Amino acid sequence: MKIHEYQAKEIFGKYGLPIPKGEVVTTPDEARNIAVRYEKPVMIKAQVHVGGRGKAGGIKYCKEPDDAFFAAQEILGMDIKGLIVKKVLVTEAVDIKSEAYVGVIVDRVTKRNVIMVSPAGGIDIEEVAAKTPEKIMKLGVDPLLGLLPYEALKLARFVYPDIKIARSAGGVIRKLYDAFVHSDASLAEINPLVLNNQDDLVALDAKINLDDSALFRHPDYENLRDLDAEDPAEMEAKRNDLSYVKLNGNIGCCVNGAGLAMATMDLVKHFGGEPANFLDIGGSSSPEKVLAAMKIILNDPNVVVILFNIFGGITRCDDVANGMVWAVEKLNPRVPIVVRLTGTNEDKAKKILEKLDLSATSSMEDVVKMAVNEARSVV
Amino acid sequence: MAIYVDKKTRVIVQGITGRDGSFHSRQMLDYGTNIVAGVTPGKGGSEIYGVPVFDSMAEAVEKTKANTSIIFVPPMFAVDAIFEAARSGISLIVCISEGIPAIDMVKVYNYLKEKGVRLIGPNCPGIISPGMSKVGILPAQIFAKGPIGVVSRSGTLTYEIVHNLTIKGLGQSTCIGIGGDPIIGTNFIDCLEAFENDPATKGIVLIGEIGGSDEEMAAEYIKRNVTKPVVGFIAGQTAPPGKRMGHAGAIISGASGLAEDKIRAFNEVGIPVAEIPSQISDLMAEKLAEYQKKLARKKAIVKSKKKTKKTAKKKTAKKVVKKKAKKAIKRVTKKTAKKKTVSRKLVRKRAERKTTALRKSGRRK
CATH class of the missing domain: 3.40.50.261 (Succinyl-CoA synthetase domains)
Structure with a gap:
């Protein structure tokens, strides 16, 4: 089961991952109100179950609350790859020093949960894997031991040579892995994981695919299903x-x-x-x-x-x-x-x-x- | 011979008192499968179809010396059932249950691998070695004993293909449904290896489908390790991307798992892929005939080689004898030569002694 970015961020938040402030709305007026309240530039992001929202015009930066109104007006009702946008996420804009990729999947080949990191964030990881595989580091987690702290640090250092930043990135990776395991996901990723000008890490985007076979353990997840997006x-x-x-x-x-x-x-x-x-x-x-x-x-x-x-x-x-x-x-x-x-x-x-x-x-x-x-x- | 299950298979049915468990236990017993026990917690001490029911796997294995278990419990309890079976001393577990979370299967797979316990499935129809044993839910009437090993990710599609093989006179050594989930205990390569080593199997039918890359890896393995003829089939050429086609593992994600890639992988290593299911038996018959010819040719070559080897051996043997003889002669002559020289010396010495003695005596005189 696919869930929206804002829902994935809620789950990530529960596991202590650094999530930018944000709220999901269905009207331009609500979008403006939030922008006013935040007293900061915001991003308006279409909530649909497809990749490539940015390229399709479904993500907009808004300096002023009025911009947020118009951006929301434009994006709501937009058709992105056959899906109509019914909700947008209004989230505080973050300054970006660097973008990285961090993701976990259940890997069919190695039969382990595999963590992937890359300093080439913000783009499709499959594209990175195809064109520049040397920019990706993978780790198959021992299913009985779980992810060990030193392993997380090693992955983090591949992306952030600075040990201080790497330590906090290691923490992000461990929390992401926790979120992945405890929500019984088949995929959990942060793309991009942003380093801002204060050297803080922020999960700018969030994606979780839940394993349908595990939903019996999470009856509450049934509420996350977007009936508009399902056939x-x-x-x-x-x-x-x-x-x-x-x-x-x-x-x-x-x-x-x-x-x-x-x-x-x-x-x-x-x-x-x-x-x-x-x-x-x-x-x-x-x-x-x-x-x-x-x-x-x-x-x-x-x-x-x-x-x-x-x-x-x-x-x-x-x-x-x-x-x-x-x-x-x-x-x-x-x-x-x-x-x-x-x-x-x-x-x-x-x-x-x-x-x-x-x-x-x-x-x-x-x-x-x-x-x-x-x-x-x-x- | 067959693979994984045969006459020696002694089966415990986990969940034997449930609806599916009891129904299929009856079917398996009718087929001649040696079901020695059932396990349902809380129902120990009872009996079903004359089969004793135990509370735990450990007890059942201890009392019945079973070596195989089949699991019919609902998915939320199936993982526990697999672990219990693995720790009871069983060597083969067949898990029919559908809907086990992939993340749980990661743990199961790695644990069982370390323990050396084989798991078939989950989400599979099981396994049958026609005429010997059926550990699964496959409809027995369509199978016939014969030389073809069948391995498949699907259930009914396998029946369709096996039915066709049987009609065309191609019976089966063992048919194994490995399951439609993304993470399964036994994969194509395990079965290919077992079929290659099984003298009763002369040809292999491999039935794959969209999702994952097990077929591609199987093709690579066949190229390196399998001498027996293999015929393939791939389901899902018309499946759209991103959609789960019934099986949890049958999904094209991104650019991976496409039917065309799998077909290409097979073709590249010389494995014919049937376009429609009914073609499989024809392709197999063709390949088998080819293979038998090749085998016959090989045998002939081996025979003639053996002959030449034998004559060669004889020749070398003669040479060896000659050499030995020569050496022996040399040795003998050397020895006699030594003896001769020794004796000559002795003679000389004696002669000298005599002459000196004679001289001395002559002086005295």
């Missing part, structure tokens, strides 16, 4: 214990299992069609799930045909067939349905589907070809 169909799917991702095609796919669902999309494309979605109805597919899945697919106006691909293993084909009969009766779908069922209770399922006048094939390739033909005949 409503994806949310609806999640509520029904389905996994759904919207795509741009017109063949609605309903498959059991994530791998098979991806392979089905690929096969649609292979035979010249375009999948409308990824949808995994999961292993034990109850009729309720089939109904919910069909509803979500039909809500997509682009869909011209629904393709079922069910490999009955643990999933029983007759369960899915019953769900389909029920869903068709309830939803009266406006588009044709093509079905592939094979495996456990296949024959039973095919009998059930006769009620719908639906013939089911046993071959994945055949059903995909049928769906692609159906889609072609409509367009």
Whole structure:
């Protein structure tokens, strides 16, 4: 789960990281009021779940409160990479002597939490890694010992040769690591970590991605979810214990299992069609799930045909067939349905589907070809 | 032979009294898996399908000498269950549970590695060695005994592909679902190594998907270490970036984890990647035939080499004999020569003595 900068800063603040004063607002007037209260120049920052906000014009420096008003007016409602800005963060401006990068990720390759630091802050770290890898220092943390103070200091010194600054930067790294571990994040980064003219460190930006699998330990994090930024169909799917991702095609796919669902999309494309979605109805597919899945697919106006691909293993084909009969009766779908069922209770399922006048094939390739033909005949 | 599980596998089911645990225990027993115990805290002393239930793993292992466990507990308890199993003296843990936090798996992975305990999964369908043992939730009816090793990050896609292999007459030595999470206990490389060393496996099918770089690393490993034919498949060519495709690990982040990069990595080391699932069996059959020919050729070469070696050995043996003989002759002649010289000296001395004696006696006379 992605959260906004202001939310990440709140979490960072709890772990003692140096965060500039700031508040999140939804109107230009509020932005001006805060600027007046701070009696200082401020930054207005768009709160959207994409990188590159600055380049897109979503971050502005405002010397006077009136500037803050106009900047907020301009940014609120702005479209940044397809996302509409609904909130801005008003935060005190900080003078910048140098910018660094500090981040922690769960690294799939080394299977450790890896801390990365770089004196080249303020830009995308992937770009730094690709172009100037020598400017990055990485450390895989021992999962049983945790981050040791001397390790943090070593990382800090790579960025700040001055021992005094390095000591406080070491503290920042340790606090960031604490925040990362305790919030069960998959990523936590400060980019840039700014050194100001008084030689104080400030986390100018903050980013945390939370691990969806760990949310059961943090029921309060559910409040951090920005429902405006989430696809409503994806949310609806999640509520029904389905996994759904919207795509741009017109063949609605309903498959059991994530791998098979991806392979089905690929096969649609292979035979010249375009999948409308990824949808995994999961292993034990109850009729309720089939109904919910069909509803979500039909809500997509682009869909011209629904393709079922069910490999009955643990999933029983007759369960899915019953769900389909029920869903068709309830939803009266406006588009044709093509079905592939094979495996456990296949024959039973095919009998059930006769009620719908639906013939089911046993071959994945055949059903995909049928769906692609159906889609072609409509367009 | 097979990898990781076989006839000797003695299984404990952790969470045997739960809905999934009991259902799949029944299925595994029906397949012939040797389930020796179940563990559910608080239900020790009871029985299910004739299998004794214990309160703890330590007790279950001690009483039943089990060597493998399978975990069906909900994700919030699964990490604890893995640690408990690892400390009980078990050597293989199969974790079916989906939804374990990645940060917990970092701890689990490193701890188990140090302990030398193998974990398959989490978020996986388990493992089957057809005809021997099934430790997982895979639908048994689609598998057949044979020479193909299958390793995959997915569940149902594996069934689809295995079903096809079986229909085409390509049975399996072992099929292993390693799991769809970003951090898993057993990866492609572990399985490739095991299949390479397993005499029953003649060919390997590797089923990957978007996310991470395990497929790329597997390709590199195959290039260096695997002689058996490998056929690949990668799911998710049409997946959009930044979206989790069902599996927690199936996500393209930034420029990494793309299907096309994985396919390229395989192709670069000469591994064919099927465009559609049904192609896999054809590609494998082709590769197997090629491999058998190569093996036959190799065998022939080895045989002829052995022959030449043998004759060479004989020749050298003859030479050795000759040399030895020569040396022996030399030695003998030397010895006799020595003896001769010694005797000549002696003779001379004796003669001298005689002559002096004669002279002396002559003077006396």
